[in-house]
Amino acid sequence: MSNTANSNNIPSDTSVIKSENELDDLVSQLRQTINQGDWLVQNTSTKWEQENPELAKQWREAMKANQPNETIEQ
Numbered sequence: 001m002s003n004t005a006n007s008n009n010i011p012s013d014t015s016v017i018k019s020e021n022e023l024d025d026l027v028s029q030l031r032q033t034i035n036q037g038d039w040l041v042q043n044t045s046t047k048w049e050q051e052n053p054e055l056a057k058q059w060r061e062a063m064k065a066n067q068p069n070e071t072i073e074q
Contacts, residue, residue, distance in 0.1 A: 034040070049056040
């Protein structure tokens with residue numbers, strides 16, 4: 001094998017750059033989708049608390065237990 005990097009299962013410089021560019025493209029697409037969508041507008045923490053009152057209560061209790069000298073907004 002002529003390419004030492006590939007024979008050791010180490011990606012070549014060009015494949016690393018290509019992977020980074022693809023990842024950048026995916027992150028850009030995700031940001032654009034989040035910014036253009038209304039999911040975050042419709043799915044608020046208040047709505048979640050109303051739909052999951054027992055779990056919300058447990059979460060608040062856990063937060064209180066992990067913050068000894070600070071108050072938690074309610």
